[in-house]
Amino acid sequence: MANKYKGFLIVSTICLLLLGYYQFTEYRAWWSFPLYDDGLRDGEVGDKVIIMAKLAVEDTSWVAEHLSDWQHAIYTVNDPFSRLHTSTNKGHESLAYLTYIISHYHSLPSTLLFLHAHRSGRRRGWHTDAWDWDNVRSVKSLNLSYVQKEGYVNLRCNWKPGCRPQDYTPNGHVSKQIWLEVLGPGSNGTEDEVPEMVGQPCCAQFAVSKMQVKQRPLEDYISYRQWVLDTELEDEKSGRVMEFLWHVIFGKGAVFCPEPSACYCNLYGRCDGVL
Numbered sequence: 411m412a413n414k415y416k417g418f419l420i421v422s423t424i425c426l427l428l429l430g431y432y433q434f435t436e437y438r439a440w441w442s443f444p445l446y447d448d449g450l451r452d453g454e455v456g457d458k459v460i461i462m463a464k465l466a467v468e469d470t471s472w473v474a475e476h477l478s479d480w481q482h483a484i485y486t487v488n489d490p491f492s493r494l495h496t497s498t499n500k501g502h503e504s505l506a507y508l509t510y511i512i513s514h515y516h517s518l519p520s521t522l523l524f525l526h527a528h529r530s531g532r533r534r535g536w537h538t539d540a541w542d543w544d545n546v547r548s549v550k551s552l553n554l555s556y557v558q559k560e561g562y563v564n565l566r567c568n569w570k571p572g573c574r575p576q577d578y579t580p581n582g583h584v585s586k587q588i589w590l591e592v593l594g595p596g597s598n599g600t601e602d603e604v605p606e607m608v609g610q611p612c613c614a615q616f617a618v619s620k621m622q623v624k625q626r627p628l629e630d631y632i633s634y635r636q637w638v639l640d641t642e643l644e645d646e647k648s649g650r651v652m653e654f655l656w657h658v659i660f661g662k663g664a665v666f667c668p669e670p671s672a673c674y675c676n677l678y679g680r681c682d683g684v685l
């Protein structure tokens with residue numbers, strides 16, 4: 411009798427351990443995004459570039475260290491003596507983004523990834539949609555063939571802020587007048603064509619294919635940059651305007667809010683449906 415119980419105990423302990431292990435790996439799957447394999451050999455640099463704006467005090471060595479399979483174009487916005495810099499510090503990251511496109515328009519790599527200068531951590535990275543708000547993880551999981559297929563993706567799937575109805579009905583940063591100033595008049599040149607609502611998830615981290623960039627002539631990007639240089643809006647406000655217009659510039663409708671669980675699945679291969 412006693413032996414029978416012993417056997418039962420051993421079997422149930424093993425079952426519990428297996429169940430625990432399964433739960434643990436499930437949990438890991440929940441917070442870690444599977445890595446995307448883009449077929450590069452070790453040490454190879456791909457046909458893809460990370461574009462970034464940084465302040466002189468910011469340390470971006472994490473990019474070369476952890477994302478060495480990407481080309482880098484890191485612009486210092488407040489140091490005219492650094493190798494890559496913007497002509498002035500305005501429009502937050504937007505001048506660096508536009509300056510890269512304008513200078514490389516005729517020799518772009520296939521994938522362009524626009525990122526902020528901080529790597530991780532909640533305080534500065536709260537808007538990065540990955541474990542520990544970590545851009546390295548987010549970039550390593552990003553499905554580059556999906557980017558090619560879509561043309562433009564916002565790296566943030568979470569709708570807060572930017573895609574909640576209160577964020578874009580109307581969008582407090584992009585008025586009709588601002589839309590017309592930046593993008594120019596539409597085909598009939600009147601305000602009637604300007605959408606009432608403009609929205610996408612916040613924070614200006616996104617990926618674009620070369621093909622999508624080329625859907626617009628170089629002159630368009632030059633004129634957006636001129637708007638940033640000329641506007642009387644202060645740095646942060648002009649940055650916000652561009653933040654809520656990138657998706658329009660890159661061919662999406664005025665409100666571009668993919669359903670979050672589909673977004674996590676398509677962008678990061680995280681298809682478990684858990685948000």
Ligand SMILES: *[C@@H]1O[C@H](CO)[C@@H](O)[C@H](O)[C@H]1NC(C)=O
Pocket residue numbers: 446553554555556559676678679
């Ligand atoms: C990446 O995206 C492509 C295009 O949508 C899809 O066919 C492929 O299965 C995805 N790969 C992974 C690893 O999720």
Ligand SMILES: *[C@@H]1O[C@H](CO)[C@@H](O)[C@H](O)[C@H]1NC(C)=O
Pocket residue numbers: 598600602603
């Ligand atoms: C301009 O286009 C909008 C939207 O297509 C239309 O509603 C409006 O009547 C047009 N205005 C003129 C003056 O043609």
